[in-house]
Amino acid sequence: MKRVFTVLIALSVMLLNTPTYANDEAFSECEYGANDGYEKCEPLGHGSSKASHSAVSASMVGWGLGLAIAIAIVAGVIHQSVATHSSSNGISNGSSSS
Amino acid sequence: MRWLLIFLLPFTLFAFEPFFTVIDPPKGWLFTDPSKYEDGVKVVFIASNKKMFSPSLTLTVEYVGNASIAQYTKALEKIYRRDDFQELGTFKTSTGTAHLFQIDRKNQWGTIRILQAITLHEGFALIQTGACLKKEFLEVHETYLNAFKSLRTTSSILTSCSDPSLEKRLEEITKCWRKLCLTSKDDKESLFTSSFFQNNHWKPFVNYIESALESEGICWQFLAVKHIQETLLSENAL
Numbered sequence: 001m002k003r004v005f006t007v008l009i010a011l012s013v014m015l016l017n018t019p020t021y022a023n024d025e026a027f028s029e030c031e032y033g034a035n036d037g038y039e040k041c042e043p044l045g046h047g048s049s050k051a052s053h054s055a056v057s058a059s060m061v062g063w064g065l066g067l068a069i070a071i072a073i074v075a076g077v078i079h080q081s082v083a084t085h086s087s088s089n090g091i092s093n094g095s096s097s098s
Numbered sequence: 099m100r101w102l103l104i105f106l107l108p109f110t111l112f113a114f115e116p117f118f119t120v121i122d123p124p125k126g127w128l129f130t131d132p133s134k135y136e137d138g139v140k141v142v143f144i145a146s147n148k149k150m151f152s153p154s155l156t157l158t159v160e161y162v163g164n165a166s167i168a169q170y171t172k173a174l175e176k177i178y179r180r181d182d183f184q185e186l187g188t189f190k191t192s193t194g195t196a197h198l199f200q201i202d203r204k205n206q207w208g209t210i211r212i213l214q215a216i217t218l219h220e221g222f223a224l225i226q227t228g229a230c231l232k233k234e235f236l237e238v239h240e241t242y243l244n245a246f247k248s249l250r251t252t253s254s255i256l257t258s259c260s261d262p263s264l265e266k267r268l269e270e271i272t273k274c275w276r277k278l279c280l281t282s283k284d285d286k287e288s289l290f291t292s293s294f295f296q297n298n299h300w301k302p303f304v305n306y307i308e309s310a311l312e313s314e315g316i317c318w319q320f321l322a323v324k325h326i327q328e329t330l331l332s333e334n335a336l
Contacts, residue, residue: 043173044162044165044169044170044173045160045170045173045174045176045177046160047138047158047159047160047162047223047225048158048160048173048174048177048214048216048223048225048227049177050136050137050138050139050158050160051138051139051156051158051214051225051227052201052212052214052227052229053136054135054136054139054142054156054158054227055142055154055155055156055212055227055228055229056154056203056210056212056229057134058130058142058143058144058152058154058156058229059144059151059152059153059154059210059229059230060151061130061144061147061152063150063151
């Protein structure tokens with residue numbers, strides 16, 4: 001019985017072409033037919049969306065550089081601390097062996 | 099008739115704008131890396147590369163066919179339904195009436211304010227976008243409006259340039275390109291990036307635009323090179 005229901009539900013989803021979530025419907029249709037015949041069928045307004053995305057991404061360039069500098073500083077500090085730790089271990093090992 | 103339709107088919111697949119668009123960017127703003135531009139994005143500027151979140155300005159072109167501004171606005175309302183979307187009004191540019199929109203979006207930096215001016219022209223939407231932090235908006239809003247108002251389009255690149263030597267140089271490169279396309283079986287992208295075309299024709303042409311047409315401004319030069327490249331690759335004619 002469970003299998004029959006599973007098959008029926010799967011078939012109805014496939015045959016009815018129901019969107020699985022809201023975004024499926026929002027981004028797959030060619031709204032208003034405005035972009036019919038264009039290289040890619042994209043919904044009206046996709047240019048505005050791309051423009052907003054590009055503008056915000058460009059604004060974050062400084063953040064990317066800041067992050068890279070922060071990573072470099074942290075990496076440098078860790079490297080220095082490891083070097084200090086290993087050299088101090090070497091001294092203590094040396095002193096214990098003598 | 100059928101043969102005519104088959105012949106015209108490749109031209110319907112591409113919708114490259116049949117006009118040249120240029121803006122005057124704010125003084126001192128910097129170009130961003132063009133290799134990272136998305137499809138349709140013509141140029142992107144940032145105010146500074148030293149700030150964590152710098153104000154930016156983009157020019158984008160989208161093919162919209164016969165869509166009206168009311169239809170476009172309805173589409174925007176749907177796209178920005180999760181943000182605070184507002185229609186602010188209109189202003190005049192030499193290309194036509196621009197419609198101004200404001201989008202406030204919350205993220206880890208606080209609220210980002212996106213100001214977008216959209217002008218419909220010959221089946222294309224000319225989209226100018228400014229993004230900044232909401233708290234910095236008052237400092238840059240006039241800069242954005244001045245840049246938005248500077249939008250202008252010309253029917254061809256030649257009419258936008260005061261130097262008559264461009265026509266001859268453009269004719270030369272178009273002739274070479276057509277000849278190359280006719281004699282080679284490679285696709286246009288490969289032909290364009292081939293060392294033969296790049297070294298003998300394209301690089302000298304770009305050098306000419308950079309040196310001889312400096313008076314047109316760096317934004318014009320950048321957009322002109324991009325426009326000519328796109329035209330050669332899309333339609334094989336200028």
